[in-house]
Amino acid sequence: MKLLLSTVAGLLLAVAAGQGHADTLLAYPAPPVPMVYAAHNDAYTVRVRTPGGEWQDLYEYNIRVDWDKPQDASMVYFDFTGKVEVEVQKNNGTFQTVDVLPRKPDLKLTRKGKIVSFTLEKPGRFSLQFDDDRLHNIHILAGAPPAAKPVGDNVRYYGPGLHNPDDGGKIFRPRSGDTIYLDGGAILNGNFDLRGVENVRIMGRGLIYNTGRAVEIDGSKNVSLEDFIVVNDDKEAAARISNIRHSVNVKLTGITGFTSGKWSDGFGISTSQHVYVDQAYLRTSDDAVVVYAVNDCPICATKTDTAPSAESYDTYDIRVTNSTFWNDVAHAMYVGHFGDNARPRTIHSVTFDNIDVLNLDEDDEPWEGAMAIFSGDSTLIKDISFSNIRVERIEEGKLIHIVAGNSSRYNKSAGRGVENVILRNIAFTGEGMPSASIISGLSESTAVKNVRIENLTIGGRKVQSPESGNIKLGPFVTDFSITHP
Known part of the structure; x- marks a missing residue:
C-alpha cells in the first residue's frame, strides 16, 4: 500500500x-x-x-x-x-x-x-x-463508476477525506429535498438521521465508517440510498446498516455493508411500504434483511419516537433483488418474529429474488433458517416468495424455517399464521452441517397454509419429497407441495 x-x-x-x-x-x-x-x-x-x-x-x-x-x-x-x-x-x-x-x-x-x-x-x-x-x-x-455529482442548491458534497457533522456531534441531519453526494475517498464520521423527511437522496462511492447505526429512516417518504459503503465493527450494539420504519417509497441500490456487533443487522424494515432493495452486498453479524411488523425490535438498543407513516401500520410491497448476503450470525432473509398485539398487523407481498447466500451460521435453534418466516405476536404473514436463491454453505442452521407459533422468549401471544409462500428455483450446495428444515403451525388459528416448493436442489440432487430434502413437517400445515418442472 x-x-x-x-x-x-x-x-x-x-x-x-x-x-x-x-x-x-x-x-x-x-x-x-x-x-x-x-x-x-x-x-x-x-x-x-x-x-x-x-x-x-x-x-x-x-x-x-x-x-x-x-x-x-x-x-x-x-x-x-x-x-x-x-x-x-x-x-x-x-x-x-x-x-x-x-x-x-x-x-x-x-x-x-x-x-x-x-x-x-x-x-x-x-x-x-x-x-x-x-x-x-x-x-x-x-x-461501475457511480453517477456524477448532481448540481443544485440542495446538493451537499463530501469529497475525499474525513468529514464530521457540522455541529461537532455524530449525526448528519439532511433536510427534505437534500441530495448528499459522497465522493470516492470520502469517509463520514457520523451517521445519517432521516426522520420525518421527504425526497432525500444519499449517493456516491464514499464510506460511512464505524459510526454505529449508519442510516436511520423513520417516518419518511421518497428516500433513495445508492452505491456507498458502510463499515461497522463490534464497538456498538445494534449497529445496523439501515433501519427503515414507518416509511414509504424507499429505495436502496448498490449498498455494500459490513457489521460485526451484537444485533448488527443489514437492513431492518418495519411498518413500511414500497421498500425496494437491489444489488446489495452485505456481510453481517445478524440478519442481512429482516422484515418486521413492529414499531421497533423490543430487545434492541434503539427505539423510535416518530409517528407511523400515513399509509398503514402494516408492512407490504417489500422487494429484495439481485443481492449477495454473508451471515456470520443469524439469518439471510427473515420475515416476522416481532409484532404488535395491541394493534395486530399484517406482513404481505414480500419478494426475495436472485440472491446468493454465501454463508449461514445460526445456532439459536428455534430461529435457524437461510429463508425464515415466523408468525408471532398476532401477526399474519402472507404472500411471501423466495425465488432463484443460491446457498453456498450452512455452518449451522436450516435452509428453510417457516413456523406459525408463540415464542416464550420473544412473543407475548401467538401469531395469526402464515399463508401463501412459494420457494422457487432454490439451490443449496449441501456444504456444511445444516439441521433439518421445518414447516410447522401451532393451532388451527395459528397455522401454515399453502406452501409450495418448486425446483429445490441440494448438492445437485432434485428434492422430490420432504424426506429427501430433510424437511420436517409439523402439525397444522395444509396445502404443502414439492414439485419439479
Whole structure:
C-alpha cells in the first residue's frame, strides 16, 4: 500500500482507448493521517491497472467480521469500465488454494508465488479465500463508476477525506429535498438521521465508517440510498446498516455493508411500504434483511419516537433483488418474529429474488433458517416468495424455517399464521452441517397454509419429497407441495 493523499488530486484515473470502447479505472485516495494507519489491514497488498497501464496501489481497509468471535478481514474498492487487471498478494504465511465467493466460473485466477492475478471485464463484488480462511479473507468491490455529482442548491458534497457533522456531534441531519453526494475517498464520521423527511437522496462511492447505526429512516417518504459503503465493527450494539420504519417509497441500490456487533443487522424494515432493495452486498453479524411488523425490535438498543407513516401500520410491497448476503450470525432473509398485539398487523407481498447466500451460521435453534418466516405476536404473514436463491454453505442452521407459533422468549401471544409462500428455483450446495428444515403451525388459528416448493436442489440432487430434502413437517400445515418442472 502506498499512502495516497486524501485530496481530489489524489484520485487516480487511467484511460486506455480501444476499438469502440475505453478502459477506465478509478482508484480512490487512502484515508488521512492518523486514520490511514489505524484503519489499514496489512494482510494483503492489492494493485490494479488498465491493460498495459501503470499499476495503482489500493488502500486495504480493515473490516471486523463475525460477532461470535470478531476477526479482522480486509476490503478494497475501485471502479472501472472495460477491462481491469488485478493483483492480490498474500503478505503473511503460505497457501495452497484460493477460491472466489460467490462462485465465478468465468474468472480465471493465475498464481505466481504469493501473488494471485486476474482480469475483470465487468463490475462485481466478491471475496478471495486463501486455504478456505473465511474469517480473514479479502473482499474486492469492483464497481461501475457511480453517477456524477448532481448540481443544485440542495446538493451537499463530501469529497475525499474525513468529514464530521457540522455541529461537532455524530449525526448528519439532511433536510427534505437534500441530495448528499459522497465522493470516492470520502469517509463520514457520523451517521445519517432521516426522520420525518421527504425526497432525500444519499449517493456516491464514499464510506460511512464505524459510526454505529449508519442510516436511520423513520417516518419518511421518497428516500433513495445508492452505491456507498458502510463499515461497522463490534464497538456498538445494534449497529445496523439501515433501519427503515414507518416509511414509504424507499429505495436502496448498490449498498455494500459490513457489521460485526451484537444485533448488527443489514437492513431492518418495519411498518413500511414500497421498500425496494437491489444489488446489495452485505456481510453481517445478524440478519442481512429482516422484515418486521413492529414499531421497533423490543430487545434492541434503539427505539423510535416518530409517528407511523400515513399509509398503514402494516408492512407490504417489500422487494429484495439481485443481492449477495454473508451471515456470520443469524439469518439471510427473515420475515416476522416481532409484532404488535395491541394493534395486530399484517406482513404481505414480500419478494426475495436472485440472491446468493454465501454463508449461514445460526445456532439459536428455534430461529435457524437461510429463508425464515415466523408468525408471532398476532401477526399474519402472507404472500411471501423466495425465488432463484443460491446457498453456498450452512455452518449451522436450516435452509428453510417457516413456523406459525408463540415464542416464550420473544412473543407475548401467538401469531395469526402464515399463508401463501412459494420457494422457487432454490439451490443449496449441501456444504456444511445444516439441521433439518421445518414447516410447522401451532393451532388451527395459528397455522401454515399453502406452501409450495418448486425446483429445490441440494448438492445437485432434485428434492422430490420432504424426506429427501430433510424437511420436517409439523402439525397444522395444509396445502404443502414439492414439485419439479
